[in-house]
Amino acid sequence: MNSSVTRPIPYGRQHITEADVQAVIRTLHSDFLTQGPQVAEFERRFAEYIGVEYAVAVSNGTAALHLCALALGVQPGQRVITTPITFAASANCIRYCGGEVHFVDIDPATALIDLGAVRRLLESHPRGHFHGLVPVDFAGLPVDLEAARQLADEFGLWIIEDACHAPGGFFTDSRGQQQRCGNGQLADLAIFSFHPVKHIATGEGGMITTNRRDLYEQLLLLRTHGITRDAQRLTRPDEGGWYYEMQELGYNYRMPDMLCALGLSQLQRADEGLARRRQLAARYDAAFGAVPAVEPLAEAAGHAYHLYVIQVADRRGLYDFLRSRQIFAQVHYIPVHTMPYYQQLGWQPGDFPRAEAYYARCLSLPMFPSLTDEEQQYVIDCVLEFVGQ
Numbered sequence: 001m002n003s004s005v006t007r008p009i010p011y012g013r014q015h016i017t018e019a020d021v022q023a024v025i026r027t028l029h030s031d032f033l034t035q036g037p038q039v040a041e042f043e044r045r046f047a048e049y050i051g052v053e054y055a056v057a058v059s060n061g062t063a064a065l066h067l068c069a070l071a072l073g074v075q076p077g078q079r080v081i082t083t084p085i086t087f088a089a090s091a092n093c094i095r096y097c098g099g100e101v102h103f104v105d106i107d108p109a110t111a112l113i114d115l116g117a118v119r120r121l122l123e124s125h126p127r128g129h130f131h132g133l134v135p136v137d138f139a140g141l142p143v144d145l146e147a148a149r150q151l152a153d154e155f156g157l158w159i160i161e162d163a164c165h166a167p168g169g170f171f172t173d174s175r176g177q178q179q180r181c182g183n184g185q186l187a188d189l190a191i192f193s194f195h196p197v198k199h200i201a202t203g204e205g206g207m208i209t210t211n212r213r214d215l216y217e218q219l220l221l222l223r224t225h226g227i228t229r230d231a232q233r234l235t236r237p238d239e240g241g242w243y244y245e246m247q248e249l250g251y252n253y254r255m256p257d258m259l260c261a262l263g264l265s266q267l268q269r270a271d272e273g274l275a276r277r278r279q280l281a282a283r284y285d286a287a288f289g290a291v292p293a294v295e296p297l298a299e300a301a302g303h304a305y306h307l308y309v310i311q312v313a314d315r316r317g318l319y320d321f322l323r324s325r326q327i328f329a330q331v332h333y334i335p336v337h338t339m340p341y342y343q344q345l346g347w348q349p350g351d352f353p354r355a356e357a358y359y360a361r362c363l364s365l366p367m368f369p370s371l372t373d374e375e376q377q378y379v380i381d382c383v384l385e386f387v388g389q
């Protein structure tokens with residue numbers, strides 16, 4: 001084994017530089033710990049990076065999803081479609097508002113929601129039966145939002161793009177235009193997370209992006225208790241300088257200034273990190289290209305590689321073997337419909353055979369910008385050793 005490999009190797013990890021640390025320290029010396037100038041600046045720069053009109057920083061990706069569902073008016077009895085191969089929060093946000101989650105199986109080549117199957121489900125019910133769609137850019141592979149938008153327009157749905165895995169990712173639409181994940185051209189709203197394993201890591205943190213001004217204004221209200229100080233919006237504008245109004249039942253889902261400073265500092269390295277992720281993916285692809293026992297998921301030019309997923313026959317065996325070699329691979333994801341909570345709501349193992357077949361064989365290998373070539377080679381060697389190559 002190569003002695004330059006510092007173990008254990010996780011599947012994902014944050015990369016914090018001295019500049020990041022200094023950015024946070026500067027805010028600690030400033031007048032603002034929560035909602036200060038770094039919040040607005042992070043929102044502005046993030047929107048610029050994604051190529052979208054509006055961005056709203058919130059306390060985490062799950063809060064982002066919750067606010068999106070609230071802003072779109074999800075209510076008890078409404079039905080929303082998502083994929084079983086995602087983190088539970090993509091579905092839970094609908095439950096927070098009392099809505100019903102309807103899962104649709106994946107396309108086995110990509111592990112993304114199968115939009116053909118979504119169409120068949122929509123066509124088998126009267127228009128108005130379903131209200132929304134939450135597609136997920138799983139692993140960093142962008143969903144074909146042009147096709148999703150077509151369905152949404154035909155059947156009267158809104159779209160929340162869960163782009164947690166794909167900042168900087170894109171797909172090419174039918175006119176040859178690159179559509180960047182979260183750019184608001186096709187989805188009504190998109191969300192991102194700044195959890196430590198994600199591309200931009202602030203500990204906790206999230207972002208909502210949109211081109212819709214109505215939703216943007218609603219999100220600003222909902223993020224801060226439903227309270228406004230905007231003189232234009234007050235019902236009693238002459239009450240006095242202290243006056244504010246709570247106009248809706250909102251939440252405290254703010255992202256603090258110091259974490260936005262960290263996000264801003266990390267955003268400057270976003271392209272560099274993405275380039276390294278793509279380079280690591282290309283090296284894995286090359287290493288496994290001639291090994292039939294190791295099947296990587298589909299690749300794409302605009303893939304953002306939050307995860308590098310392979311499928312193998314003996315996933316449990318490989319997981320345990322890698323762990324014994326201090327490589328902490330991970331499984332993404334346990335199908336959400338098989339979670340006991342969703343089983344209580346009537347879903348069962350067997351409902352989505354392609355998602356379950358994928359789950360039985362999938363494993364996410366280490367993928368993060370600070371993974372060195374030597375460390376990656378060690379991972380590759382261990383995988384090949386296990387499958388007997």
Ligand SMILES: *Cc1c(COP(=O)(O)O)cnc(C)c1O
Nearest residue numbers: 060061062087089164193194195
């Ligand atoms: C990380 C993640 C979330 C939730 O983000 P948090 O910031 O951890 O709340 C939601 N959806 C997906 C697909 C994620 O990967």
